[in-house]
Amino acid sequence: MSFNFNGVEIDDTFAEGFTMWGSRIIVTAINKKWANIAAQNMTGFATSVIACDCEAGIEREVPSESTPDHRSGTAIMVFGFSKGKLSGSMLNRIGQCILTCPTTAIFNGIPRAESDEMLDVGKSLRLFGDGYQVKMRMNDGLGERVRFWRIPVMQGEFLTEELYGAKKAVAGGNFLIMGEEERSTLEAAEKAVEAIHTVPMVITPFPGGLCRSGSKVGSKYAFLKASTNTPFCPTIKHTFKRSNAPEKVNSIIEIVLNGLDESSVKRAMGFGIKAAVEAGGVKKITAVNFGGKLGKFKFGLKESLEAT
Amino acid sequence: MPIEAENITPDIIASKQMSEIERLAVYKGNRQHNLSELFEISGDIANEAGGQVIMVEGNTALVKYIGSSMSSGKIIVEGNAGMHLGSKMTGGEIQVKGSVDDWAGAEMSGGCIRVNENAGNRLGSAYRGSPEGMTGGLIVVDGKAGQECGALLRRGMIVIRGAVAPFAGVHMNGGQIFAFGQVSKRLGASAKGNGGFIACFGGVEQMLPTYIYDSTYKPNFMRMYLQQLSENLGVKEAAKFMDTPFERFSGDLACGGNNEIFVASY
Numbered sequence: 320m321s322f323n324f325n326g327v328e329i330d331d332t333f334a335e336g337f338t339m340w341g342s343r344i345i346v347t348a349i350n351k352k353w354a355n356i357a358a359q360n361m362t363g364f365a366t367s368v369i370a371c372d373c374e375a376g377i378e379r380e381v382p383s384e385s386t387p388d389h390r391s392g393t394a395i396m397v398f399g400f401s402k403g404k405l406s407g408s409m410l411n412r413i414g415q416c417i418l419t420c421p422t423t424a425i426f427n428g429i430p431r432a433e434s435d436e437m438l439d440v441g442k443s444l445r446l447f448g449d450g451y452q453v454k455m456r457m458n459d460g461l462g463e464r465v466r467f468w469r470i471p472v473m474q475g476e477f478l479t480e481e482l483y484g485a486k487k488a489v490a491g492g493n494f495l496i497m498g499e500e501e502r503s504t505l506e507a508a509e510k511a512v513e514a515i516h517t518v519p520m521v522i523t524p525f526p527g528g529l530c531r532s533g534s535k536v537g538s539k540y541a542f543l544k545a546s547t548n549t550p551f552c553p554t555i556k557h558t559f560k561r562s563n564a565p566e567k568v569n570s571i572i573e574i575v576l577n578g579l580d581e582s583s584v585k586r587a588m589g590f591g592i593k594a595a596v597e598a599g600g601v602k603k604i605t606a607v608n609f610g611g612k613l614g615k616f617k618f619g620l621k622e623s624l625e626a627t
Numbered sequence: 628m629p630i631e632a633e634n635i636t637p638d639i640i641a642s643k644q645m646s647e648i649e650r651l652a653v654y655k656g657n658r659q660h661n662l663s664e665l666f667e668i669s670g671d672i673a674n675e676a677g678g679q680v681i682m683v684e685g686n687t688a689l690v691k692y693i694g695s696s697m698s699s700g701k702i703i704v705e706g707n708a709g710m711h712l713g714s715k716m717t718g719g720e721i722q723v724k725g726s727v728d729d730w731a732g733a734e735m736s737g738g739c740i741r742v743n744e745n746a747g748n749r750l751g752s753a754y755r756g757s758p759e760g761m762t763g764g765l766i767v768v769d770g771k772a773g774q775e776c777g778a779l780l781r782r783g784m785i786v787i788r789g790a791v792a793p794f795a796g797v798h799m800n801g802g803q804i805f806a807f808g809q810v811s812k813r814l815g816a817s818a819k820g821n822g823g824f825i826a827c828f829g830g831v832e833q834m835l836p837t838y839i840y841d842s843t844y845k846p847n848f849m850r851m852y853l854q855q856l857s858e859n860l861g862v863k864e865a866a867k868f869m870d871t872p873f874e875r876f877s878g879d880l881a882c883g884g885n886n887e888i889f890v891a892s893y
Contacts, residue, residue, distance in 0.1 A: 457855065478848050
């Protein structure tokens with residue numbers, strides 16, 4: 320079953336999302352360049368929990384007037400399968416990639432009221448100060464008190480909030496863009512990622528937001544837990560008997576989305592599909608699911624488009 | 628003759644009948660009076676303290692304990708206020724359009740006091756014999772502050788826009804003091820630290836020899852406080868120090884403390 324959307328065939332299917340714990344961090348630095356360097360480093364090697372400790376990505380750049388210390392900022396989102404794993408990944412990545420990066424500071428990106436849990440990442444990180452860390456409180460007499468830690472470092476001082484909000488979030492939103500040739504398919508996918516990032520609280524953890532090597536569960540090799548998504552590999556569409564790659568399709572790119580809530584992921588998928596279709600050169604769009612066995616969230620492609 | 632009027636708080640006045648309010652006890656010297664014998668009382672009474680606003684007008688410079696132990700609501704004093712204003716308060720807001728006498732905000736743990744003119748001695752401090760002074764909340768004084776401001780300060784923030792008399796932050800063990808006027812001698816004497824600091828923007832008359840100079844740098848955290856002072860508390864002069872380097876002093880070594888004093892470096 321499929322339907323037509325602006326001349327492009329869209330499978331009437333759904334992407335299957337599942338629950339992960341998500342957190343959001345705002346990194347600030349002396350300028351946009353260093354905020355982005357820190358963010359890029361922290362979100363490196365965090366595309367998929369198939370082989371990474373977490374999934375992470377840059378959500379957006381935050382203008383200086385909107386950051387707590389009024390410096391240039393970048394918002395990062397990190398996702399893990401449990402609170403413990405998420406907290407551990409955040410601690411390691413902040414410690415190795417942000418603490419080390421010149422001029423940075425970090426702040427919680429999910430207010431306590433909107434969080435399911437507060438992770439004491441900053442409280443652990445403070446121990447790097449070797450006893451010379453200094454605690455600091457803000458908002459006395461003005462509102463909810465917030466605690467920070469100031470850690471002396473060689474360049475000056477590193478500032479971190481003590482607690483970081485985390486909540487049960489949604490991972491696994493996806494859709495596949497199928498095109499006739501590589502360049503136009505890539506351009507359509509790029510447009511889709513741009514559109515997705517207009518929706519707050521959503522990330523696309525793969526390189527540039529795109530995954531050109533989607534995987535299936537298992538392999539003919541017993542020691543591999545995932546292998547290439549053979550039904551969607553156009554180069555073997557006639558060799559592989561159960562291929563799902565249409566006749567005129569020679570390039571397929573997958574976009575995977577994680578978000579803090581179901582509606583954001585659904586809307587972002589809708590915006591992404593729309594943008595890909597409008598870019599031209601796309602033959603078909605579909606999504607990956609496991610018949611509802613993987614997770615409780617079903618993002619119908621039709622419903623996603625309607626949500627926009 | 629001073630008047631002790633600790634019943635002038637939203638917590639006590641809210642939800643009462645006017646007749647009950649008129650009979651609230653106040654002391655003039657050692658004699659008890661009804662509130663209505665010393666004050667003209669009028670206006671609306673809120674059902675809850677949080678919605679109660681109390682306006683205090685007239686010559687109230689000798690009226691003590693206004694807003695003492697209040698937890699919510701608001702008090703506006705049109706003129707000056709006597710000693711112990713807002714002492715031990717836990718929440719709510721007090722605005723004094725004139726000056727306040729000694730012990731304002733003593734041992735307060737929450738809420739906000741705003742003084743449009745000057746404050747007396749022992750602002751936000753501990754009472755004699757008590758181990759902790761202010762443990763939370765915020766005091767902003769638009770003018771000068773007297774001696775031993777923030778003595779035994781534990782948590783909370785005190786902002787003085789004018790000059791600060793000697794012994795500011797004596798024995799402090801946490802909390803923050805922001806001084807935009809010149810700060811007199813012996814600031815931070817016997818301060819232990821525990822995350823506490825004194826930020827001086829208008830110079831320091833003399834630093835204690837038991838504070839050691841560490842470094843001159845632009846602390847990022849200071850930007851956050853200055854932003855808050857400028858945007859949320861109307862301390863406009865704070866904005867101009869956003870990118871100012873500060874000299875960091877650490878002490879008081881006389882008591883093994885790690886309190887910090889930041890002095891704006893021009």
